[in-house]
Amino acid sequence: MQNGDTKHIWKLLDLVPDPEIPVISVVELGVIRDITFADRFFTILITPTYSGCPAVKTFTDDIKKCLKENGIRNFKIKLIYSPAWTTEWMTEKTKKKLKKYGIAPPGETVVCPQCNSKKTQLISQFGATACKAMYKCSDCLEPFEFFKCI
Amino acid sequence: MSNLFKYTLRIADSSLVLGQRMSEWCSKGPTLEEDIALSNIALDLFGQANGFYEYAAELDGSRSKDDLAFKRNEREFFNHQLSEQENGNFGTTTVRNFLHDAFNFLFYTELASSKDEILAALAAKSLKEVKYHLRHSSNWLIRLGDGTNESNLKVQEALDFLWQYTGELFEMDEVDNDMLDNGLGVDNIQLKIKWDELINNTLKKAKLKRPIDGYMATGSRKGIHTEYLGFLLAEMQFLPRAYPDAKW
Numbered sequence: 001m002q003n004g005d006t007k008h009i010w011k012l013l014d015l016v017p018d019p020e021i022p023v024i025s026v027v028e029l030g031v032i033r034d035i036t037f038a039d040r041f042f043t044i045l046i047t048p049t050y051s052g053c054p055a056v057k058t059f060t061d062d063i064k065k066c067l068k069e070n071g072i073r074n075f076k077i078k079l080i081y082s083p084a085w086t087t088e089w090m091t092e093k094t095k096k097k098l099k100k101y102g103i104a105p106p107g108e109t110v111v112c113p114q115c116n117s118k119k120t121q122l123i124s125q126f127g128a129t130a131c132k133a134m135y136k137c138s139d140c141l142e143p144f145e146f147f148k149c150i
Numbered sequence: 151m152s153n154l155f156k157y158t159l160r161i162a163d164s165s166l167v168l169g170q171r172m173s174e175w176c177s178k179g180p181t182l183e184e185d186i187a188l189s190n191i192a193l194d195l196f197g198q199a200n201g202f203y204e205y206a207a208e209l210d211g212s213r214s215k216d217d218l219a220f221k222r223n224e225r226e227f228f229n230h231q232l233s234e235q236e237n238g239n240f241g242t243t244t245v246r247n248f249l250h251d252a253f254n255f256l257f258y259t260e261l262a263s264s265k266d267e268i269l270a271a272l273a274a275k276s277l278k279e280v281k282y283h284l285r286h287s288s289n290w291l292i293r294l295g296d297g298t299n300e301s302n303l304k305v306q307e308a309l310d311f312l313w314q315y316t317g318e319l320f321e322m323d324e325v326d327n328d329m330l331d332n333g334l335g336v337d338n339i340q341l342k343i344k345w346d347e348l349i350n351n352t353l354k355k356a357k358l359k360r361p362i363d364g365y366m367a368t369g370s371r372k373g374i375h376t377e378y379l380g381f382l383l384a385e386m387q388f389l390p391r392a393y394p395d396a397k398w
Contacts (some may be wrong), residue, residue, distance in 0.1 A: 011229060051275055054195025063371045068263030084278055123285055126190040134183065150160035 004037030009044070009072070016066050019058040020129050023101045026059050026111050030089035033080060042075040047085050050130035050150075104135065104146040112137035113144055152271070153328045154266065155209040157335055159218065160325075160371070162202035163229035165276075166219055167379070168250060169195030170386050171237055180240050187286060191247075194279040201272045220390040224380045225373040234316035234379040241294055241304040246312055248287035252348050253282045253319045256341050265333040269349070289353050295356025302357065310352075310361050317366025325371070 014027040026032055033045040048056045052128065060077055067075055087106035095105035099113045110120045117139035124134040132145045153253035179185025203215035232250055237243045258280055261273035294301040320342040329335025353360050389396060
C-alpha cells in the first residue's frame with residue numbers, strides 16, 4: 001500500500017468490530033476520527049469513547065492486526081482527545097444495529113428494544129461497560145441496556 | 151519544573167487517588183448495581199488521570215506516566231486531601247465524592263477554555279464523565295439525606311467531618327496564579343462562588359445542614375497530606391516497586 005488510498009483503509013477498519021458490542025464496527029462507533037497519508041505513512045487518529053474505556057487497548061490491537069493481515073505495515077495510530085467523542089456521531093443505521101442487538105440506542109427517549117414501549121425506567125445509571133446504563137421496560141418487564149448519550 | 155507541569159500533575163494526582171479509593175469499593179458495593187457504578191467511576195477517574203499524566207510526562211521529559219504514578223512518595227503527591235480521605239461507610243463516600251464532583255464539574259468547565267490546547271481537550275473530555283458522576287453522587291446524597299433518620303444522621307456526620315477538606319480546593323498559590331495570569335488555569339476564587347451555590351442547592355434538597363466554616367486543612371499543594379495517603383500509595387505502588395520489570 002504505497003499509493004495512499006485512505007478509502008481502502010476506512011473499508012478495512014469497518015471490518016474491525018467493537019470489542020464490547022461486536023455488531024458494530026469501530027468506524028460506526030465513531031472512534032476512528034481521521035485517516036491521512038503523508039511521507040508514505042498512514043496516520044490513523046483514534047479517540048476513546050470514555051477516558052478509562054479498557055476497550056481502547058483492545059481495538060487498537062485489533063486495528064493493527066487487521067491492517068497487518070491485509071499487508072499494510074506503513075501506518076501509525078495516534079490517540080487524540082479533542083473533539084471529545086459523542087454519541088451524536090452515531091448514524092441511524094448504526095442505531096438500528098444496536099437496537100436489533102438488544103441495546104437501546106442513544107436518544108432523548110429510552111425505547112425498549114424488545115417491545116418498542118416508551119414506558120421504561122432507569123435501574124442504574126451505570127452498566128456493564130462505561131458507555132451503557134441499565135433500564136427496565138414497564139410493559140414487557142424485560143431489563144435492557146441503554147447506550148448513554150454523551 | 152514548569153508551573154504547567156506542576157498544575158497538570160496536581161489534577162492527575164487527584165484523579166488517580168480518588169480513583170484508587172473508588173476501586174476499593176469493587177466487590178463491596180451495597181448492591182450489585184451500585185458496585186458496578188462505583189467501579190465505573192473508578193475507571194473514569196483512572197482514565198482521566200492517565201490523560202493528565204501522559205501530558206505531565208511529556209512536559210517533564212525524563213519520567214514516564216507510570217513513573218509519575220508509581221515511583222513518587224507521599225510528599226511528592228499533590229492531590230487534594232479530600233480525595234485521599236477513607237471511604238468510610240457508603241454515606242461517607244457519597245459525601246466525599248459529591249463535594250469533589252461538584253468542584254471537578256465547575257473546574258473542568260472553566261479549564262475547557264484554557265489557552266493550553268491539551269489541558270482544554272482533557273478537561274472537555276473529563277467534563278462529560280464528571281457531569282455523570284455529579285448526578286450520581288447528588289442523587290444519592292438527596293436519597294440518603296432525605297431518607298431515614300439513620301441515613302440522614304450518617305451523611306450529616308460525614309459532611310461535618312469532611313467539610314474541613316473543602317477549603318484547600320479553592321486556594322491559589324504561585325502556580326495557580328501564574329497559570330491564571332497566562333490564561334491557562336482556573337480562577338479558584340470565582341469558582342468558590344459557583345460551588346457554594348451548587349452545594350447549597352443540593353444540601354437543601356437533601357435536608358442537610360451546611361457546616362459552619364471552621365478549621366480548614368491545607369498543604370496538599372506543598373505535598374502535605376493526612377495519614378491516609380501513605381497507606382493508599384503503599385498498596386497501589388507495591389507491585390511496580392517490588393517488580394519493576396513487571397508488564398501489565
